[in-house]
Amino acid sequence: MYSIRAENLTKSYGGNEALRGVSFEVSPGEIFGIIGPDGAGKTSIFRILATLVVPDGGSASVLGLDVVRDYHEIRRRVGYMPGRFSLYQDLSVEENIRFFATLFGTTLEENYGMVKDIYSYLEPFRKRKAGALSGGMKQKLALSCALIHKPEVLFLDEPTTGVDPVSRKEFWTMLQRLKDQGLSILVSTPYMDEATLCDRIALIRKGVFLDTDSPSEIISKFDLPLLAVSGPHMASLLRDIRQIPQVFSCFAFGDTHHVVMRPSQDSIDAQINFLNTSLHAKGHNDLSIRPIRPNVEDCYMYLDSMEDRL
Amino acid sequence: MTAMETMKDARRFVSFVGKEFNHILRDTRTLMVLLVMPVVMIVLFGFALSTEIKDVKVAVYDPSKDAATARLIAQIDASDYFTVTDMLDGEDGALDAFRSNSADIVLVFEDNFYHRAVHDGDGRMQVIVDGSNTNIGSMAVFYVSSIVSSFQKELARETLMDQAGNAGEGASGTSQVNISTSMRMLYNPQMKSAFNFVPGVMGMILMLVCAMMTSVSIVREKERGTMEVLLVSPVKPFSVILAKAIPYFVISAFILMTIICLSVFLIKVPVSGSLMWIVLVSLLFILVSLSIGILISTLVSQQEVAILISGMVLMLPTMLLSGMLFPVESMPRILQWISYCVPAKWYIDSIKVMMIQGLGIKYCLDCVLVLFGFLTVITGLSVFKFKDRL
Amino acid sequence: MISGENTRKRIMELLGREDDHFLKEGDVIRTEGLTKCFGSFTAVDHISFTVRQGEIFGFLGANGAGKTTAMKMLCGLSRPTSGRAVVAGYDLHYNRDVKHLKKVIGYMSQKFSLYEDLKVWENIRLFGGIYGMKDDVIAEKTEDLLRRLDLTAQRNRMVRDLPLGWKQRLAFSVAIFHEPRIVFLDEPTGGVDPATRRGFWEMIYDAAERGITVFVTTHYMDEAEYCNRVSIMVDGKIEALDSPAALKCKYSAPSMDEVFRLLAGKAKREE
Numbered sequence: 001m002y003s004i005r006a007e008n009l010t011k012s013y014g015g016n017e018a019l020r021g022v023s024f025e026v027s028p029g030e031i032f033g034i035i036g037p038d039g040a041g042k043t044s045i046f047r048i049l050a051t052l053v054v055p056d057g058g059s060a061s062v063l064g065l066d067v068v069r070d071y072h073e074i075r076r077r078v079g080y081m082p083g084r085f086s087l088y089q090d091l092s093v094e095e096n097i098r099f100f101a102t103l104f105g106t107t108l109e110e111n112y113g114m115v116k117d118i119y120s121y122l123e124p125f126r127k128r129k130a131g132a133l134s135g136g137m138k139q140k141l142a143l144s145c146a147l148i149h150k151p152e153v154l155f156l157d158e159p160t161t162g163v164d165p166v167s168r169k170e171f172w173t174m175l176q177r178l179k180d181q182g183l184s185i186l187v188s189t190p191y192m193d194e195a196t197l198c199d200r201i202a203l204i205r206k207g208v209f210l211d212t213d214s215p216s217e218i219i220s221k222f223d224l225p226l227l228a229v230s231g232p233h234m235a236s237l238l239r240d241i242r243q244i245p246q247v248f249s250c251f252a253f254g255d256t257h258h259v260v261m262r263p264s265q266d267s268i269d270a271q272i273n274f275l276n277t278s279l280h281a282k283g284h285n286d287l288s289i290r291p292i293r294p295n296v297e298d299c300y301m302y303l304d305s306m307e308d309r310l
Numbered sequence: 311m312t313a314m315e316t317m318k319d320a321r322r323f324v325s326f327v328g329k330e331f332n333h334i335l336r337d338t339r340t341l342m343v344l345l346v347m348p349v350v351m352i353v354l355f356g357f358a359l360s361t362e363i364k365d366v367k368v369a370v371y372d373p374s375k376d377a378a379t380a381r382l383i384a385q386i387d388a389s390d391y392f393t394v395t396d397m398l399d400g401e402d403g404a405l406d407a408f409r410s411n412s413a414d415i416v417l418v419f420e421d422n423f424y425h426r427a428v429h430d431g432d433g434r435m436q437v438i439v440d441g442s443n444t445n446i447g448s449m450a451v452f453y454v455s456s457i458v459s460s461f462q463k464e465l466a467r468e469t470l471m472d473q474a475g476n477a478g479e480g481a482s483g484t485s486q487v488n489i490s491t492s493m494r495m496l497y498n499p500q501m502k503s504a505f506n507f508v509p510g511v512m513g514m515i516l517m518l519v520c521a522m523m524t525s526v527s528i529v530r531e532k533e534r535g536t537m538e539v540l541l542v543s544p545v546k547p548f549s550v551i552l553a554k555a556i557p558y559f560v561i562s563a564f565i566l567m568t569i570i571c572l573s574v575f576l577i578k579v580p581v582s583g584s585l586m587w588i589v590l591v592s593l594l595f596i597l598v599s600l601s602i603g604i605l606i607s608t609l610v611s612q613q614e615v616a617i618l619i620s621g622m623v624l625m626l627p628t629m630l631l632s633g634m635l636f637p638v639e640s641m642p643r644i645l646q647w648i649s650y651c652v653p654a655k656w657y658i659d660s661i662k663v664m665m666i667q668g669l670g671i672k673y674c675l676d677c678v679l680v681l682f683g684f685l686t687v688i689t690g691l692s693v694f695k696f697k698d699r700l
Numbered sequence: 701m702i703s704g705e706n707t708r709k710r711i712m713e714l715l716g717r718e719d720d721h722f723l724k725e726g727d728v729i730r731t732e733g734l735t736k737c738f739g740s741f742t743a744v745d746h747i748s749f750t751v752r753q754g755e756i757f758g759f760l761g762a763n764g765a766g767k768t769t770a771m772k773m774l775c776g777l778s779r780p781t782s783g784r785a786v787v788a789g790y791d792l793h794y795n796r797d798v799k800h801l802k803k804v805i806g807y808m809s810q811k812f813s814l815y816e817d818l819k820v821w822e823n824i825r826l827f828g829g830i831y832g833m834k835d836d837v838i839a840e841k842t843e844d845l846l847r848r849l850d851l852t853a854q855r856n857r858m859v860r861d862l863p864l865g866w867k868q869r870l871a872f873s874v875a876i877f878h879e880p881r882i883v884f885l886d887e888p889t890g891g892v893d894p895a896t897r898r899g900f901w902e903m904i905y906d907a908a909e910r911g912i913t914v915f916v917t918t919h920y921m922d923e924a925e926y927c928n929r930v931s932i933m934v935d936g937k938i939e940a941l942d943s944p945a946a947l948k949c950k951y952s953a954p955s956m957d958e959v960f961r962l963l964a965g966k967a968k969r970e971e
Contacts, residue, residue, distance in 0.1 A: 037893035038864050050542045052700040071699075072544075080542040086534045090336045091329065102325035103543050105318040134764035145539075162890060164762040165921055165957060166964045190891050191920070193957075205893070235905045251898045254925035254955065255944060297894050304895055 001064055003028050003153050003184035004049060008058035011044050018044040020207040021058070026153075026186055026200075031179050033198030034188040035300065041207040042188040043083055046157040049186065050080045062153055076104075079151035081142050083158040083188075089131030093122050096130050097144055104149030115144045118174055136167025143174065154178065156187040160194065172197045192297035203300050210303040215296055222294040222302060224248060225268055227275065228256040231287040240282045246274065249305055256288075258298055322545055326553035333527065334557050341561075344523070348515045348565050349572060355507045356577035366450050369396040369413035371403060378424035378433070382461050386417070391453045408440045415439050415450050427462075428469055433489040451493050462489045505579045509661035510632060512569050512592065513654040516562050517599050517628050522620035524558050524603030529616045532607075538700065547698040551607070555600045562596045573665075582668025588661060591671075591678055595657040598685045602653070605692040628654040656680045710789075723786045728753050728882055728913045729774065733783035736769050743769040745936035746783060751882075756904060756914045758924045758944075761933030762964040767917050768886070770933070774915070775884055776801045788881045803831060806875035806912075809886035813871030816860035820851060823859055824874055831878035845873050865896030869903060876907055883907065885916040889923065901926050921957035930956070932963045939963045 004026040011019040019041045026032040034042050047053040049062055051071035060067045062074050087096050094108075097119065101108045112119070118140050125133065130141060139159055146154065156175075160168045172194065175185055179199075187198070195201045196215045203210040203218070211218055229250075231237050238257055241250040248260040261271050272289045279287055294302075334341060368386060372379045387394040396412055398404065407413035416438040420426065427433025437454050466487040528551060531537040540550050566589070573579040581588070602624065610616050631641075631649035641649070649655050660674035660681075671678070723730050729751035736744040744766045751757045761767040772778040774787055776798035788804045790797035814823045821842060828838035846852045849869055859867060868888060876883050885904075889897045901923065908914050916927065924930050924944060931941040940947055940963055944956050953959045 037896070038891035040893075047538075047700060050538075052538060052541055054699065075542050076544045078542065080539060082535050082538045084535055086536065088329070088333070088536060089534075090333055095329070095332065099325060099329050100539075100543075102322050103540070103545050105322060105544065134762075136763050162763075162887070162919065164765075164919055164964065165960055166762050166967070169961065192894060193922075235909065238902070251895065252901060252926060254922040301894050304893065 001028075002026060002061075003030070004032070004060075004062050004186060006045070006049070006058070006060040009045065009048060009055045009060060010057035011041075011048065011053065011055050017207055019048075019055075022202075022204075022207070022209055023058075024202055024209070024212050026184050028184050029179060029182050030200065031175060031185045031187060031198045033195055033201040034186070034204055035190075035192060035195050035201050035296070036188075036204035037190055040204045042204060043157055044207075046080075046082070046155050046186070046188065050078065050155050051075060077151060078153045078155060079146035079149070080155045081146045081157065081159055083161070087130045087138065087142055087145065090129060092127050092129055093133070093141055094126040096141060097148060100145040101148045106149050108148065111148055111150055114150050115147050117177060118147070119144045135163045136170070139163055139167065139171060140174075143171070147178070152183065154183055154185045154187075156185065158188050158190065160189055160191060168194070192295070192300060195296040201296070203296075203303060205304055205307060210300070210307065218296065218299050219294055222299050224263060224302070225261040225271055226292055226294050226298060227259045227261065227272060227289055228253070228292045229259050229275070229279075229287060229289050230256040231279075231284050233284065237279070237284055237287075240279060240284065241275075243282075244275070244278050246271075249301070251301060253297075258292070258294075260298070260302060319546075319549075323549055323553060326545075326550065327556050330527070330554055330557045334561070340523075344519055344561060345565065345568075347518075348511065348569050351511050351515070352508070352569055352572045352577065355511065356572075364390060365393045366391055366414045367395045367412065368392045369398050369404065369407040369416045370394055371398040371401055371416065371418045372423075373421045374419050374423035376422070376424040378427060378465065379419050382458065383417075385461060386454065386457055389453070389457060391450070404438050413440075415454070417454070427489050428465065428487050431488045433487075434492070435489060436492050436494055438494045455491055458489055458491050462487060465489075505573075505577075505666055506662060508569070508573045508577075508579055509658045509665060510629075512566070512661060513595070513632055513658045514625065514628055515565060515569065516592065516596055516657075517602075517624055517654055518620075519562050519565060520558055520596055520599030521603040521606065521624055522617060523561075524555055524600055525606035525610075525616040525620055526613055527558075528554050528604070528607035529610060529613050532611050533613060541698055541700070548693065548696060551604055551696070555604065558603075559596060559600060562599075563593065566592050566596070579665065580668075581665050583664035584670065587671040588664050591657070591660050591664070591674075591681070594678065594681050594685065595653070598653050598657075598681055598688065601685060601688040601692060605688055605695065608692050608695040608697070627652045631655060632658045653681060653684045656684075722784065722791075723789060724750070726753050727751065729785070729787050729915070731774075731783065731785040734770070734773065734780055734785050735782045736766075736773060736778065737781045742936055744773070747933075747936075747938045748783075749931060749938060749941055751913060751915065752928075753881075753913055754908055754911045755929065756908050756916065756927045758927030758930035759915060759917045759933070760924055760930055760960060761917075762967055765933040765964070765967065766936040767933055771884055771886060771915070771917065775805060775807055803878075804881045806878065806880035806883040807886075808871050808875040808883065808888055810868075810888060810890040814859045814867060814874065817858060819856050819858055820846070820862070820870065821855045823870070824877065827874045828877055833878055841877065845877065849873060865892045865899070868892060868896070868900055872900065872903055872907075876912055880912065882913040882915055885914065887917055887919060889918065889920065897923075921955065921960055924956040924960070932960060934964055934967050939966075 002025040007023050009019050009022045010017070022041070022045060024032070034045060036042060044053065048055045049060055049067060051067050051074050054068055063077055065074050067074060088099070091099065098108055101111070121140050122137065122144065125137065130138065133141065143159065146156075160171055163171070168191070175187065179185060198215065200212065200214050201218065202212040211221070229237065229241065234252070234257070238250060238252060241247055241257060241259055246262050246264065248262045250257055250259045259275065264271065266274070268291050272291070276287060276289055370383055372383065383394060386392045396407060398407065398416070401418055404416040404418070407416055418436040418438060420434045423433050423435070435458070437451055439451060469487050531540065541547060570585070570588070574581055603620065606616055606619050610619065627648070631645060631652050632655040656677040660677035663669050663674040664671065727750045732748050733746045734744060734748070735742065735746050747770060759767055759771065769778065773780050773792065774785065776792060780792060785792045787801055790801040792798060792801070815826070818826065824842045824845060825838055828841070846855055851866070851870065854862065859870070862870070872885070872888065889900055892900070897920070904914050904916070918924065927944065929941065929943050930947065931938050933939065940959070942950070947959050948954070948956065951959050951962050953962060
């Protein structure tokens with residue numbers, strides 16, 4: 001049995017189609033990531049699964065329970081952390097967590113084991129008001145509050161947005177540990193680099209999934225030659241590469257430019273040579289060009305641009 | 311439901327109420343405003359209303375023109391409270407005197423006053439008051455009556471001495487001298503008291519605290535996203551809202567007591583009705599206001615809108631249509647009809663009846679029933695409107 | 701662009717005091733021991749650095765490291781507790797300087813950028829007007845801007861109806877509409893899709909090529925690589941400042957992500 005199953009979900013707000021037919025399953029003990037920018041429909045999926053919003057079309061179940069019919073039972077058994085979740089700013093760390101414990105008919109002491117790993121970070125600041133915590137700490141407190149009643153499924157809507165890379169890393173380590181305890185986790189993020197930390201991901205764009213698979217499978221489906229190019233004049237290099245007709249797309253990626261070549265019969269070495277000569281003709285010397293393995297962000301941009309060209 | 315579950319529910323509810331108290335007590339600024347505002351309003355109104363009167367202008371119509379009337383008029387004129395400004399030629403002069411502002415009260419003696427007072431034991435006089443000046447009205451009548459009653463004693467003593475002189479020793483007897491004073495209000499026949507503002511302030515403040523604060527605090531949770539988490543929990547959604555109402559109920563009850571104490575002890579409103587009923591009806595009104603607040607919160611999702619609705623849509627009609635500032639009776643019919651839809655009007659009316667006029671609960675049963683009606687309908691509506699989804 | 705010598709002259713005219721050459725030729729920001737305390741808490745602890753004209757300067761740090769406080773001081777929104785900072789020739793110590801400073805800087809953040817309930821052209825006109833540009837200049841530059849952003853057909857749309865990516869591009873263009881000398885960007889690219897994020901950086905490059913200095917904070921470490929130099933703040937102090945390549949070399953890390961984790965991971969304080 002799947003922990004979460006969604007079939008052809010649709011939802012519109014006014015004339016605005018937030019979801020246009022989304023289907024996926026999450027197995028027990030799996031971290032499933034929904035990756036995509038703001039406004040792509042991530043929050044709508046979470047709200048439907050957390051029984052806060054009724055879908056216009058399609059069906060969904062959580063722990064085998066229908067999200068529309070059995071919503072009372074679902075609410076008892078899931079943990080939910082909405083996007084931009086802000087807790088009660090004027091209550092202290094401890095008051096917040098104790099409040100959520102009572103809300104679910106339990107106590108902090110009873111379920112301390114569940115949150116110990118995370119809450120131990122917070123204990124030194126137990127008396128501090130939640131509003132005075134930094135982003136990383138707030139996020140840990142929110143996660144503790146979502147876990148305090150030992151949920152079987154965890155819904156985390158953009159838990160890492162606006163949080164610095166170090167806290168983000170810590171957060172994902174915590175999710176791994178929760179997963180090892182058998183929790184199913186549905187998480188969304190706009191940070192593509194977090195995709196590889198999920199067991200399976202869905203790339204979402206304008207209310208539809210571009211692809212759903214494990215990160216490595218998604219990467220292996222990327223079948224065009226990808227080259228990393230760097231040189232002394234990165235800005236003009238970017239413009240000049242885009243002028244070359246054999247180049248499908250070119251984007252800056254950290255300290256290199258990632259160049260996707262159009263499909264061709266030539267070997268990868270021949271393509272590198274070709275690129276080098278073309279750019280040399282435009283005055284770029286001392287270039288470093290090497291074939292690389294794509295990452296999830298390359299895949300997203302490729303699928304994104306394919307979708308646009310259709 | 312098992313006993314275990316019920317226990318959990320109860321504990322959940324208690325911790326909820328505790329959390330709400332925490333929110334309120336930590337927002338000290340708002341709390342201070344809530345607690346200080348009624349005090350300031352009552353004190354300000356109380357001082358603006360000067361109960362001391364001085365040199366009230368008195369016009370007299372005295373067809374009798376005998377020894378008694380002359381002495382009484384002289385005594386009234388001699389007191390600090392009154393100045394006799396005019397002798398009228400007829401009873402009708404009273405209206406003109408009020409209109410031209412040359413008199414605040416008019417004394418009218420009957421013909422042959424002395425004779426009737428001393429011999430028939432029934433001297434009649436009338437005090438006509440310009441009722442539009444509520445400050446002066448009741449106090450002036452009070453002082454006139456006390457001057458008249460001491461004059462009556464004086465007159466009685468003199469008559470007794472005369473009789474004793476005439477009939478010799480042993481002749482004892484009670485005096486038959488009696489002056490009856492009747493009062494007539496012009497322009498304000500129901501004699502609305504100057505203390506009318508007290509029920510008005512009570513209605514307004516309770517409405518403000520209950521309706522505005524409750525709706526804002528619920529809507530704040532919607533805005534912050536915490537409502538989402540509360541909904542996705544086994545807690546019964548309506549108990550979330552009930553828990554919000556309880557602290558404001560407590561605060562309102564406290565404010566109610568403050569207002570009543572201030573009215574009675576500081577500005578000395580002569581509360582003549584049953585205090586118990588006044589408090590009970592006020593508690594009923596607090597419930598009505600809370601239910602309005604909850605209804606607003608189920609309909610809107612932004613704090614500003616909640617404030618606007620409770621501020622403009624509730625406060626303004628409460629102030630204008632409840633009779634607090636302008637008498638409802640003199641408003642156009644259409645506005646009177648609208649005023650019937652304002653719960654505060656019924657509350658203020660009933661408090662006026664009990665607090666100012668000193669009548670029993672049975673004289674304002676209709677108002678109380680209407681308030682009950684409001685409570686049922688509004689609570690029903692908000693339960694109906696309440697969604698346990700977004 | 702105003703050359704260094706002209707700036708000096710203008711400052712003398714405007715402020716009536718001799719420039720003490722604290723700011724060297726070719727630099728636009730210099731701070732020396734800049735500090736901000738809130739009560740007993742030192743949010744920014746004696747930071748000293750310079751930013752060069754036309755540079756893209758990445759200002760990194762964990763949540764609560766003091767980035768926002770430092771940026772507020774440099775924009776003239778918050779008064780330093782101690783230390784000295786000169787931005788675009790204006791000394792933050794003097795109120796009169798701060799007033800003039802605000803005319804030559806631009807600011808954009810993820811949280812506030814444009815008025816959602818105003819139309820595209822109304823936003824542009826509003827910000828042009830705020831910075832005291834003449835109406836005909838605004839009109840002319842507005843056309844030019846709309847054409848470059850491919851928004852000509854959308855000029856009458858409410859900003860709230862634009863996709864997030866367009867909003868951010870428009871917000872950036874509005875922030876540099878008055879040709880400021882420095883533009884401060886506070887996490888400008890949060891939440892947009894990868895292609896739009898890169899499009900946004902291409903706009904930043906264009907601005908830098910035109911001589912506008914870009915001072916930017918971000919949580920995307922690949923964006924740190926696009927900067928000419930980056931500083932990493934830890935617990936109110938600047939722990940490292942150099943070009944991304946030099947930093948990676950110094951800490952023998954393969955990416956800026958790794959460098960950041962090495963440095964920011966040492967943070968002790970929790971704000």
